[in-house]
Amino acid sequence: SQTIHQWPATLVQPVGSPLSLECTVEGTSNPNLYWYRQAAGRGLQLLFYSVGIGQISSEVPQNLSASRPQDRQFILSSKKLLLSDSGFYLCAWAGTVSPLHFGNGTRLTVT
Amino acid sequence: AQTVTQSQPEMSVQEAETVTLSCTYDTSESDYYLFWYKQPPSRQMILVIRQEAYKQQNATENRFSVNFQKAAKSFSLKISDSQLGDAAMYFCAYRGDNYGQNFVFGPGTRLSVLP
Numbered sequence: 001s002q003t004i005h006q007w008p009a010t011l012v013q014p015v016g017s018p019l020s021l022e023c024t025v026e027g028t029s030n031p032n033l034y035w036y037r038q039a040a041g042r043g044l045q046l047l048f049y050s051v052g053i054g055q056i057s058s059e060v061p062q063n064l065s066a067s068r069p070q071d072r073q074f075i076l077s078s079k080k081l082l083l084s085d086s087g088f089y090l091c092a093w094a095g096t097v098s099p100l101h102f103g104n105g106t107r108l109t110v111t
Numbered sequence: 112a113q114t115v116t117q118s119q120p121e122m123s124v125q126e127a128e129t130v131t132l133s134c135t136y137d138t139s140e141s142d143y144y145l146f147w148y149k150q151p152p153s154r155q156m157i158l159v160i161r162q163e164a165y166k167q168q169n170a171t172e173n174r175f176s177v178n179f180q181k182a183a184k185s186f187s188l189k190i191s192d193s194q195l196g197d198a199a200m201y202f203c204a205y206r207g208d209n210y211g212q213n214f215v216f217g218p219g220t221r222l223s224v225l226p
Contacts, residue, residue, distance in 0.1 A: 043218045102156035
């Protein structure tokens with residue numbers, strides 16, 4: 001069966017520091033991969049999605065970037081975090097006709 | 112572009128009663144998929160139920176069922192025999208039939224279950 005791992009679960013970082021959130025999927029090949037952000041009590045904002053290695057689509061201009069160095073690995077990065085980057089980040093995968101399957105999320109606090 | 116609307120920001124239901132959450136969507140596609148996700152306080156996103164647009168029969172998963180009205184572009188979720196553990200944010204989501212198609216989420220409905 002397919003599983004998705006996302007880490008870390010919680011992260012506290014100072015303003016201006018770099019960020020790297022990682023997500024890996026097991027049990028499937030060539031999945032679509034997604035990064036979402038969710039403010040407290042709010043809906044989901046799609047940040048990036050990828051349909052293959054090296055193929056990244058950005059939905060929201062910001063100081064975040066994403067990379068997909070391997071088929072089942074998706075990384076969210078920033079060179080310098082802003083206070084506004086605080087939030088709950090969710091990685092997810094989907095197959096051709098499947099629903100989204102989410103990781104457990106990362107709670108990021110920028111101080 | 113597709114849109115998903117959930118017109119009820121908050122709902123409440125008495126334990127053991129039935130509640131219906133509304134969802135409407137806008138699309139020009141004929142084939143697509145619809146989903147309901149539950150997000151409890153842990154914030155984990157849990158798939159509750161799915162519906163393929165080409166299927167006329169409404170999906171059912173235990174106490175959860177949907178009322179899918181394709182012509183009206185409506186996809187409501189009914190929760191029967193509500194339990195305290197059903198308290199959560201519920202998101203309606205749409206997926207088009209193209210590989211790589213983004214998922215479109217509604218803004219969510221916060222459901223409270225009263226003992």
